[in-house]
Amino acid sequence: MNERRALGFGLSAVLLWSTVATAFKLTLAEFSPIQMLTIASIVSALVLLVICGVQGKLSSLSTTFLSNPGYYFLLGLINPLAYYVILFKAYDLLPASQAQAINYSWAITLTLMAAFFLGQKIRKQDWVACVLSYFGVVVIATKGDILGLNFESPLGVALALVSTLLWAGYWILNTKNKADPVVGVLLGFLVAIPFAIGLSIWEGATWSQITPSGWLAVTYVGLFEMGVTFVLWLSALKLTQNTARISNLIFASPFISLILLATIIGESIHPTTLMGLVLIIAGLVIQQLKFKPKPISADTD
Numbered sequence: 376m377n378e379r380r381a382l383g384f385g386l387s388a389v390l391l392w393s394t395v396a397t398a399f400k401l402t403l404a405e406f407s408p409i410q411m412l413t414i415a416s417i418v419s420a421l422v423l424l425v426i427c428g429v430q431g432k433l434s435s436l437s438t439t440f441l442s443n444p445g446y447y448f449l450l451g452l453i454n455p456l457a458y459y460v461i462l463f464k465a466y467d468l469l470p471a472s473q474a475q476a477i478n479y480s481w482a483i484t485l486t487l488m489a490a491f492f493l494g495q496k497i498r499k500q501d502w503v504a505c506v507l508s509y510f511g512v513v514v515i516a517t518k519g520d521i522l523g524l525n526f527e528s529p530l531g532v533a534l535a536l537v538s539t540l541l542w543a544g545y546w547i548l549n550t551k552n553k554a555d556p557v558v559g560v561l562l563g564f565l566v567a568i569p570f571a572i573g574l575s576i577w578e579g580a581t582w583s584q585i586t587p588s589g590w591l592a593v594t595y596v597g598l599f600e601m602g603v604t605f606v607l608w609l610s611a612l613k614l615t616q617n618t619a620r621i622s623n624l625i626f627a628s629p630f631i632s633l634i635l636l637a638t639i640i641g642e643s644i645h646p647t648t649l650m651g652l653v654l655i656i657a658g659l660v661i662q663q664l665k666f667k668p669k670p671i672s673a674d675t676d
Contacts, residue, residue, distance in 0.1 A: 377614045384611035385621040388604045393631035395600040396475040397639050399466045402596055405589035408463035410580045411596065413571040416455055418597025420564040423557060426606055432558055439554045440562050446548075450559070451566025454545040455601060460574075462538040468531030471636050472644050476515050476652040477532065479629055481539035482659055483508040488543045493550070504658035511654030512536070519647035556609055564601070619663070626656055 402411050427433050440447050466474045483505050489495040516532040517525055526532055552559055615621045629652055636642040 381611045381615035384607045385624045388608040389624045389628050391599040391604045393628045396471040396632045397635045398596050400471045402592040403467050405585050409574045409578050411463050412459045413575045414593045415597035416564050416568050418594050419601035422602035423561040439558050447562045451563040456567040458541040461534050465531050465534035468528045472648045473515050474535050477512050477535040479655050480508045481542045484539040485543035500661050504662035508655045508658030511651040515648050515651035
């Protein structure tokens with residue numbers, strides 16, 4: 376029964392994450408990246424507060440933060456504040472299909488950063504995965520003009536890659552976090568919201584022109600990119616006895632996302648985007664493969 380529930384939670388999370396690239400583009404049609412971050416963060420914080428209340432975790436919010444305020448302050452500045460402002464700007468500058476494909480290389484970035492900051496060993500297959508995935512990024516960013524290195528939006532590509540550094544850095548910092556993960560994520564939003572509001576005021580953001588569909592889109596992003604989906608994914612991993620099977624579901628997400636982008640907002644998917652995405656996913660799959668060491672045969676001579 377738990378495995379069935381885990382699969383249901385995992386599939387739900389993957390399907391919801393598959394919709395966010397489309398939701399990002401719909402929202403950015405009316406909001407600036409900073410406005411989008413501000414409202415989506417408030418929605419996410421409210422949802423996570425409700426979830427923490429239902430789970431009886433609200434009492435641990437203040438004690439968790441006060442146990443290491445500098446640490447949680449830094450986490451909140453990285454994610455959601457810096458990460459999502461940069462990611463949303465990348466989506467603003469690039470076709471969503473390109474931005475989301477490049478963003479999927481964050482797991483490779485995590486491997487390299489973990490080796491540098493945590494002293495973890497990089498295996499041969501990790502190097503193969505890195506080459507494949509970053510070659511895929513170049514294919515996507517140049518639309519196949521690899522030798523010419525002609526980028527449609529160099530800034531957009533750079534921001535998408537920086538977002539992978541921030542996301543990987545956030546999870547490296549989280550390796551030292553012993554707090555409940557939902558509480559930790561909620562604290563990040565509570566730290567980030569005042570800064571996001573301040574940035575939107577500094578930007579001179581205007582809200583009067585935003586339509587009801589725009590408010591609906593940004594609320595959806597807050598609910599299903601930053602809030603509920605994270606809890607669904609954690610629940611799936613907690614219930615399952617087969618973490619690899621649940622984790623592998625995520626590989627379906629970018630391909631479903633491309634279908635939704637093409638059908639819902641009519642975005643033209645360049646063939647090289649699909650080729651590059653296949654290379655990135657191939658790299659991620661290779662990275663996850665586990666090879667048994669060859670048995671050492673005894674010398675009978």
